[in-house]
Amino acid sequence: MIRPVPHVGSMAAYALADLGDENTISLAQNESAFPASPKAIAAGQAAMADLPLYPDPEWPELRAAIAEVHGLNPAQILCGAGSMELIGCLIRAYAGPGDRVLGTDYGYAFVASAAAQVQADYVKAREVDLTVSVDDILNALTPSTRIIFVCNPGNPTGTLIPNSDITRLRDRLPADVLLVVDQAYAEFCDHTHDPTEIFTLANRGDTVIMRTFSKAYGLAGARVGWGYFPPEIAGELRKLLNPNNISIAAQAAAAAAMRDQAHMQNVVAQTAEIRDGFAEGCRALGLTVPASHTNFVLIRFSSAKQAQSADAALRADNLLMRGMGGYGLSDCLRATICTGPIMDRCLTALEGVSR
CATH class of the missing domain: 3.40.640.10 (Type I PLP-dependent aspartate aminotransferase-like (Major domain))
Structure with missing residues (x-):
């Protein structure tokens, strides 16, 4: 058997996001919600x-x-x-x-x-x-x-x-x-x-x-x-x-x-507006969301178990956020900001979990 050098053989592959299947809307990779210029x-x-x-x-x-x-x-x-x-x-x-x-x-x-x-x-x-x-x-x-x-x-x-x-x-x-x-x-x-x-x-x-x-x-x-x-x-x-x-x-x-630059700045402004509205919606459900300066938000639940329940509820609606267990944040999901209707669907799924 041909073996790699020891330090490569002992490495784990870089963990990529779970993207679901062809029916899944991914909110896991921090991609832009809007087309390029x-x-x-x-x-x-x-x-x-x-x-x-x-x-x-x-x-x-x-x-x-x-x-x-x-x-x-x-x-x-x-x-x-x-x-x-x-x-x-x-x-x-x-x-x-x-x-x-x-x-x-x-x-x-x-x-x-x-x-x-x-x-x-x-x-x-x-x-x-x-x-x-x-x-x-x-x-x-x-x-x-x-x-x-x-x-x-x-x-x-x-x-x-x-x-x-x-x-x-x-x-x-x-x-x-x-x-x-x-x-x-x-x-x-x-x-x-x-x-x-x-x-x-x-x-x-x-x-x-x-x-x-x-x-x-x-x-x-x-x-x-x-x-x-x-x-x-x-x-x-x-x-x-x-x-x-x-x-x-x-x-x-x-x-x-x-x-x-005008196109990029318009994308940033639209993304920020949707992001901030979604974050406020999460907070209204009793969830913790730090102020974000990006195109995603980190959602903190009361426990890792509740985060898992939220993940399951989202997946049931073909929505997929990124689990944060690899970062030591097993009580969190990270949500890429998508279009307004998609973020509204996320809030609906989360509402059932946070009650």
């Missing part, structure tokens, strides 16, 4: 004529679009097949056996898988009230800490800390510790939390900022993520990235989506 769709379709060619490994139009919208240096932008590729490459480049990768209680679970791939130790700092705590991250530092990952806004919590807290964290970290700020949901709070301060941190040489087109831009199927990197770190990462990682059509669609 028509301009993005048209650009992607037009680019299909170039499919005989390999995609440009420098992503010129995509980098230019991101740089124009965010006022960034295009040379410091790297693009990946989703932010997952960038996360994996960062950990491979800067951590290894005996090193520590530090996340938080409810940080992005893929980071743990990526750390296991290089035999680094993944450790979680405590969150307070389901919210990242800068002080607890600092208290969890050890001499072996090489990388710190902070999700802001958080997933699966939806909570947010001020940009000034991220800067305070960076100021108090050792110079040889890489800080990675995962902002997959930042478009849902950019209007209240100007990202300029966070992007500026990348110019210090010790911080990476990551974003994605999968959420607010509605391009999860295109698999496009991006990050703002210090030049030295970008150079190291290029050694590990697949040089043809984003298809021609996906690059074209993402560039057009980035330039259609």
Whole structure:
């Protein structure tokens, strides 16, 4: 029998969401409730004529679009097949056996898988009230800490800390510790939390900022993520990235989506309106829902048993939320925000459980 190397053989596969069957409406993957920009769709379709060619490994139009919208240096932008590729490459480049990768209680679970791939130790700092705590991250530092990952806004919590807290964290970290700020949901709070301060941190040489087109831009199927990197770190990462990682059509669609800020902002506004109404409806049923700054909400029940009952009631109506047992939140379900009528159906199912 052909055997893998021991540390891979002992790993568990990354846990994906249960998507049900063809009759199921999934609220489990934090996908957009609304279609991508028509301009993005048209650009992607037009680019299909170039499919005989390999995609440009420098992503010129995509980098230019991101740089124009965010006022960034295009040379410091790297693009990946989703932010997952960038996360994996960062950990491979800067951590290894005996090193520590530090996340938080409810940080992005893929980071743990990526750390296991290089035999680094993944450790979680405590969150307070389901919210990242800068002080607890600092208290969890050890001499072996090489990388710190902070999700802001958080997933699966939806909570947010001020940009000034991220800067305070960076100021108090050792110079040889890489800080990675995962902002997959930042478009849902950019209007209240100007990202300029966070992007500026990348110019210090010790911080990476990551974003994605999968959420607010509605391009999860295109698999496009991006990050703002210090030049030295970008150079190291290029050694590990697949040089043809984003298809021609996906690059074209993402560039057009980035330039259609009006569409994205309209999606964010509509999503937030439905989200806040659904959250209030849940609270009226006696359920606990933290204020969310994303396109999902975390619903906390009185017990794990009640959460299981809610899951069963939702499934009976062909609705599927994400169970949070893997995050140590067995009394919670995470609900991606869908259209208003679907969220109303969810409330009806939950009403029967909360009585």
